[in-house]
Amino acid sequence: MTSRRDFLNYTGAGAVATALGTVTSGVNAEDAPRAPTAGNNSLYRPVRTLNGWTLPSTMKNGVKEFHLVAEEVDHEFAPGSRAKCWGYNGSTPGPTIEAVEGDRVRILVTNNLQEHTSIHWHGLLLPSGMDGVGGLNQPHIQPGETYAYEFTLRQHGSHMYHPHADEVTQLAVGMMGMIVIHPKNGESVPVDRDYCFLLHNWALHPGTYRPDPAIMQDFDLWTFNSKVFPAIDALVASSGERVRVRVANLSMWNHPIHMHGVQYWVTGSDGGRWPQSQWRSEVTEIVGVGQIRDIEFIAVPGDWAFHCHMAHHTMNAMGHDVPNPLGVDQRGIDNEIRKILPGYVAMGEFGMAEHQDHVDMGHNSGPRNTLAMMTGKGPYGNIEMGGMFTIVKVRDNLARNDFRDPGWYEPPSGTVASRISDDPEFGSPHRLKPT
Numbered sequence: 001m002t003s004r005r006d007f008l009n010y011t012g013a014g015a016v017a018t019a020l021g022t023v024t025s026g027v028n029a030e031d032a033p034r035a036p037t038a039g040n041n042s043l044y045r046p047v048r049t050l051n052g053w054t055l056p057s058t059m060k061n062g063v064k065e066f067h068l069v070a071e072e073v074d075h076e077f078a079p080g081s082r083a084k085c086w087g088y089n090g091s092t093p094g095p096t097i098e099a100v101e102g103d104r105v106r107i108l109v110t111n112n113l114q115e116h117t118s119i120h121w122h123g124l125l126l127p128s129g130m131d132g133v134g135g136l137n138q139p140h141i142q143p144g145e146t147y148a149y150e151f152t153l154r155q156h157g158s159h160m161y162h163p164h165a166d167e168v169t170q171l172a173v174g175m176m177g178m179i180v181i182h183p184k185n186g187e188s189v190p191v192d193r194d195y196c197f198l199l200h201n202w203a204l205h206p207g208t209y210r211p212d213p214a215i216m217q218d219f220d221l222w223t224f225n226s227k228v229f230p231a232i233d234a235l236v237a238s239s240g241e242r243v244r245v246r247v248a249n250l251s252m253w254n255h256p257i258h259m260h261g262v263q264y265w266v267t268g269s270d271g272g273r274w275p276q277s278q279w280r281s282e283v284t285e286i287v288g289v290g291q292i293r294d295i296e297f298i299a300v301p302g303d304w305a306f307h308c309h310m311a312h313h314t315m316n317a318m319g320h321d322v323p324n325p326l327g328v329d330q331r332g333i334d335n336e337i338r339k340i341l342p343g344y345v346a347m348g349e350f351g352m353a354e355h356q357d358h359v360d361m362g363h364n365s366g367p368r369n370t371l372a373m374m375t376g377k378g379p380y381g382n383i384e385m386g387g388m389f390t391i392v393k394v395r396d397n398l399a400r401n402d403f404r405d406p407g408w409y410e411p412p413s414g415t416v417a418s419r420i421s422d423d424p425e426f427g428s429p430h431r432l433k434p435t
């Protein structure tokens with residue numbers, strides 16, 4: 001639990017960070033609080049971007065300068081699925097921009113795409129001419145050009161950046177990133193770990209390598225920070241720590257984000273951290289398109305699923321336009337179908353779980369560059385998930401800056417559900433009879 005003692009620790013570590021120089025953040029930044037700029041005394045615990053990174057900045061005459069490069073990136077959703085996406089500085093999503101309320105920031109944007117772009121600073125309070133809507137607030141940034149945006153951060157909270165030019169293409173292929181602005185006066189209830197990620201969806205049709213921007217609803221991949229389970233980082237915490245997760249949505253769907261094992265509080269949004277009287281206790285919170293929600297919880301030991309509750313959003317590439325096989329006796333037709341569709345394996349009569357077993361056994365490998373619908377192995381078997389699913393892994397006595405995956409939870413004896421019979425007629429359960 002965070003306490004006054006931690007505040008004192010922050011102060012000490014922050015002083016060291018300030019002494020070290022002007023680059024205030026880096027790839028997989030150490031979890032040491034730091035003072036962001038000269039003249040700004042506040043300290044903050046750096047945010048950790050799932051599967052991502054924080055953009056280093058340079059101080060120039062009191063202005064914190066960042067440099068984004070819009071460019072094509074060769075991206076891996078999970079081993080076995082890659083695509084030509086667009087992003088910033090070599091990644092989709094682009095790196096997180098992290099600063100403190102009151103900072104003067106200058107963000108250079110170089111366009112290395114073959115068409116024009118712009119950047120909108122989603123939710124930020126700034127002069128109209130810095131708002132980044134191509135054609136409305138500024139000329140488009142042509143290929144090869146660099147534009148400078150400069151403004152003072154007048155708020156705190158979780159925010160986003162994304163193009164406001166040919167959005168239907170540029171968003172669909174991955175151009176987006178997060179902006180985290182810490183409050184200048186610190187936080188009355190400090191957090192011990194601070195995570196952030198973006199929700200997105202992709203139409204990467206089976207066997208292809210370019211996301212299709214024309215698709216509106218029927219997507220193949222559903223991602224946390226452009227990754228699918230099981231390639232999404234675990235959210236690691238030590239028992240009793242206060243954890244914040246900032247969930248941003250630039251996809252084409254609303255996503256009910258559900259966590260197991262705790263009731264979390266919804267504590268903030270693009271509007272900053274809300275007054276404590278407005279915090280809500282939930283276990284599922286819809287993060288609408290264009291919205292951000294901050295959730296916070298006290299970490300409880302275990303392995304806890306953390307996922308979108310739309311069942312199709314926790315699958316990888318799956319066909320939606322197929323006849324329903326449920327309850328259909330397909331024995332005997334395999335051989336007939338295989339004559340026209342070599343390798344065909346009938347399945348689904350009793351449910352779809354057998355899909356993962358068939359894939360694991362090599363019965364149907366699917367098209368190239370295409371992930372199986374269900375995947376993932378846990379200590380007790382197939383997890384049968386994909387897409388927007390990851391695990392909150394909480395262990396006792398982890399060091400404050402230890403974010404390594406601790407492996408599978410070893411539950412205390414007597415606390416795991418277990419088999420007591422394999423007789424289908426076991427016991428005398430109360431059941432409704434058909435009328």
Ligand SMILES: [Cu+2]
Nearest residue numbers: 255308310313
């Ligand atoms: Cu969803």
